[in-house]
Amino acid sequence: MAEQVRAIRTRQAILSAAAKIFEDSGYQAATISQILTEAGVTKGALYFHFQSKEDLAQGVLAEQDQRIMVPDRTSKVQEILDMVMLHAYRLQTDRMVRAGVRLTMDQLAQGLDRSGPFVRWAEVVTASLQKAQEQGELLPHVVPAETSDIIVGSFAGVQSMSQAVCDYRDLAVRASALMRHLLPSITVPSVLASLDLAETRGATVYAEALKAADELENAGASA
Amino acid sequence: MAEQVRAIRTRQAILSAAAKIFEDSGYQAATISQILTEAGVTKGALYFHFQSKEDLAQGVLAEQDQRIMVPDRTSKVQEILDMVMLHAYRLQTDRMVRAGVRLTMDQLAQGLDRSGPFVRWAEVVTASLQKAQEQGELLPHVVPAETSDIIVGSFAGVQSMSQAVCDYRDLAVRASALMRHLLPSITVPSVLASLDLAETRGATVYAEALKAADELENAGASA
Numbered sequence: 493m494a495e496q497v498r499a500i501r502t503r504q505a506i507l508s509a510a511a512k513i514f515e516d517s518g519y520q521a522a523t524i525s526q527i528l529t530e531a532g533v534t535k536g537a538l539y540f541h542f543q544s545k546e547d548l549a550q551g552v553l554a555e556q557d558q559r560i561m562v563p564d565r566t567s568k569v570q571e572i573l574d575m576v577m578l579h580a581y582r583l584q585t586d587r588m589v590r591a592g593v594r595l596t597m598d599q600l601a602q603g604l605d606r607s608g609p610f611v612r613w614a615e616v617v618t619a620s621l622q623k624a625q626e627q628g629e630l631l632p633h634v635v636p637a638e639t640s641d642i643i644v645g646s647f648a649g650v651q652s653m654s655q656a657v658c659d660y661r662d663l664a665v666r667a668s669a670l671m672r673h674l675l676p677s678i679t680v681p682s683v684l685a686s687l688d689l690a691e692t693r694g695a696t697v698y699a700e701a702l703k704a705a706d707e708l709e710n711a712g713a714s715a
Numbered sequence: 716m717a718e719q720v721r722a723i724r725t726r727q728a729i730l731s732a733a734a735k736i737f738e739d740s741g742y743q744a745a746t747i748s749q750i751l752t753e754a755g756v757t758k759g760a761l762y763f764h765f766q767s768k769e770d771l772a773q774g775v776l777a778e779q780d781q782r783i784m785v786p787d788r789t790s791k792v793q794e795i796l797d798m799v800m801l802h803a804y805r806l807q808t809d810r811m812v813r814a815g816v817r818l819t820m821d822q823l824a825q826g827l828d829r830s831g832p833f834v835r836w837a838e839v840v841t842a843s844l845q846k847a848q849e850q851g852e853l854l855p856h857v858v859p860a861e862t863s864d865i866i867v868g869s870f871a872g873v874q875s876m877s878q879a880v881c882d883y884r885d886l887a888v889r890a891s892a893l894m895r896h897l898l899p900s901i902t903v904p905s906v907l908a909s910l911d912l913a914e915t916r917g918a919t920v921y922a923e924a925l926k927a928a929d930e931l932e933n934a935g936a937s938a
Contacts, residue, residue, distance in 0.1 A: 520741045597820055597875055606879045641876065642896045645889065649872020652820055653864065656829045666868065673865045677899040 503541045506531045507555065510548040511591035519549055519595060519604055549604050553595055555588045560701045568624035569679050570687055572617055573671055574697045576647055580667040581694025583651055584660050597652055613644045629683045639678055646670060664691045726764045729754045730778065733771040734814035742772055742818060742827055772827050776818055778811045783924045791847035792902050793910055795840055796894055797920045799870055803890040804917025806874055807883050820875055836867045852906045862901055869893060887914045 509531035513522045524545055528538055542548045562578055565571040582589045596609045614637075621636035630636075650670050654663040668691045675684060690696075732754035736745045747768055751761055765771045785801055788794040805812040819832045837860075844859035853859075873893050877886040891914045898907060913919075 518741050518743045521744045596879070610876050610879055638892055639896065641889065642873070642893055645873035645876035646869030646893060646896075647872060648875055649870060650865070650868035652871055652875070653833050653868035656819070656833055666864065669861055670865055670869060673862065673869075673900050674896050675900075677896050 499541075502533055502537055503551075506533060506538055506541055506548070507551050508588065511552050511555075511588050514549065514552060514595055515587075515591050519545075519598055524548070546604055549595055550608065552588065553592050553606070553609050555592050560698070560705065562697055563700060563704055567629060567683060567686065568620045568627060569629050569675065569683050572620050572624070572643065573675070573687060573689065574693065575617070575620075576643070576667055576671060577664070577694035578697045578701065579647070579694075580651065580663045581698050584663055584694075585698075590660075593648075593651065597648065610644060610648070614640045617643055624679075629680060630678060631680060634678055643674060646674065664694055667691075668693070722764075725756060725760055726774075729756060729761055729764055729771070730774050731811065734775050734778075734811050737772065737775060737818055738810075738814050742768075742821055747771070769827055772818055773831065775811065776815050776829070776832050778815050783921070783928065785920060786923060786927055790852060790906060790909065791843045791850060792852050792898065792906050795843050795847070795866065796898070796910060796912065797916065798840070798843075799866070799890055799894060800887070800917035801920045801924065802870070802917075803874065803886045804921050807886055807917075808921075813883075816871075816874065820871065833867060833871070837863045840866055852903060853901060854903060857901055866897060869897065887917055890914075891916070 506527070510522075510527050513526045513530055516522075517526065522545065524538070527548065528535060531538070542551060560578070560582070562571055562574040565574065579589075583593060592609065595604070596606050598604075598606065617640040618636050621630065621634070621640055624630050625634065625636060647667065647670060650666050651660075651663060654660050654666050668689050672689055675687065679687075729750070733745075733750045736749045736753055739745075740749065745768065747761070750771060751758060754761070765774060783801070783805070785794055785797040788797065802812075806816060815832065818827070819829050821827075821829065840863040841859045844853065844857070844863055847853050848857065848859060870890065870893060873889050874883075874886060877883050877889050891912050895912055898910065902910075
C-alpha cells in the first residue's frame with residue numbers, strides 16, 4: 493500500500509514537471525532530460541511510468557478529463573452547463589489543467605495526437621445530450637453529436653481568446669456568455685428558464701464536487 | 716514603380732518563408748536565419764522590411780485580416796455569416812492564412828502579442844452587428860461587443876478542433892453548424908429565415924470577392 497502511494501506521488505511529480513516544461517518550452521522543443529531535472533526523479537522512475545515524450549504529453553492531456561466530476565443533475569442541460577463552467581474555473585485555478593489545454597491547442601506540436609481531449613469531451617457531452625433528449629429537454633431538431641462538437645469546439649476557442657486577451661481573468665464571464673448564446677437554439681424554453689447561468693457557477697460546482705469526492709474517499713476508507 | 720513592385724514581392728517572399736518556418740518550428744524555436752535561408756533574400760532586405768522575429772510574426776498574423784473583403788450585403792447578419800464562411804474557406808485553401816491562425820492559437824509563443832487578430836476581428840464583427848442592430852435585424856437584448864467576442868472566440872475553437880481531428884477537411888460543415896447554433900439567439904426570425912447558411916457559401920463568396928477585387932484593380936489601372 494505504501495509503495496502504491498509512493499508510485500502515485502512519483503507519477504504526479506513527473507506529470508507536474510512535464511506540464512511546466514511543456515508550458516515553458518512548447519511540446520516541440522521540450523526534452524525528457526529537462527523534465528527529469530525538473531521532477532528530480534531517476535531516469536528509471538520516469539521510464540517506469542512513461543515510455544516517451546508523447547506518452548508524457550498524453551499524461552498531461554488526460555489530466556483535463558473529468559477527474560473532478562459534476563454531481564448528477566435532474567436537468568442534463570444544467571449538467572452540461574456545469575461541466576463547462578467547472579472546466580472554466582479549473583482552467584483559471586489549476587496549472588495542470590491549463591497545461592493540458594495548451595497542449596491540446598498547440599497546432600505546432602507535430603507528432604502529438606491532440607484530438608484525444610476534443611474527442612473525449614465530445615463523447616461525454618454527447619452522452620449527456622442524449623439523456624437530455626430522452627427527457628424532452630431539447631428542441632426537436634437537435635442532433636446530439638453535432639451539438640456536442642459545437643459546444644466543445646466553441647468553448648476551446650473562447651478559452652483561447654480569454655487567455656490571449658487577458659490571461660483568463662474574464663473566462664467565467666465569457667463561458668457564461670457563450671452558453672447564453674448557444675443554449676436557446678438547443679433547449680426547450682421551460683428548461684432554459686430554470687438554468688443557473690451565473691458566472692460564479694464554476695466555483696460553486698467545484699466546491700460541491702470536491703466535497704462529494706472527499707465523502708466518497710472517506711466511505712471507501714471506512715469500508 | 717518597378718522598384719515598388721519588387722519591394723512588395725520581396726516582402727511577400729519573406730512573409731511566405733516566415734509562415735513556413737513558424738509552422739514547421741513553432742514561434743519559440745524559429746530563428747531569423749532559418750527564415751533568411753528559406754526566403755533566399757539578403758539580411759539587409761529582410762531587415763529593411765522587418766525589425767525582429769516578433770515583427771515577422773505580426774506580419775504573418777496580419778495576413779489573415781480582411782484583405783479579401785466580403786461585398787456589402789443588405790443584411791448585415793448575412794455579411795457576418797459570409798465573413799465567417801469566407802475565413803473558413805481561406806483556412807482550408809491558403810497557407811498564409813493558416814499560418815497566421817496557428818500563430819494566433821499558439822498559447823506557447825512567449826513574447827508574442829497574439830491578441831491582435833482576436834481584437835481586430837472582434838472590431839470588424841462589432842461594427843457589422845451595430846449596423847445590423849440599427850436596421851432592426853437583431854433581437855432586443857443583443858450587446859454587439861459581447862456577441863462579437865462570442866462569434867470570434869467560438870469560431871477560433873471550432874477551426875482548431877477541425878484541424879486537430881481531420882486537418883480542416885470538415886471545417887465548412889462545422890462553421891455552418893456553429894452559425895446555425897449561434898444565430899437564433901441573436902437574429903430576429905424573419906432575417907434568420909432569409910439567411911444562406913450553405914456549407915459551400917465560403918467558396919461562393921471567395922469567387923465573388925476575387926472578381927470584385929479584380930474589377931477594382933482594372934478600374935484603377937485604366938484611370
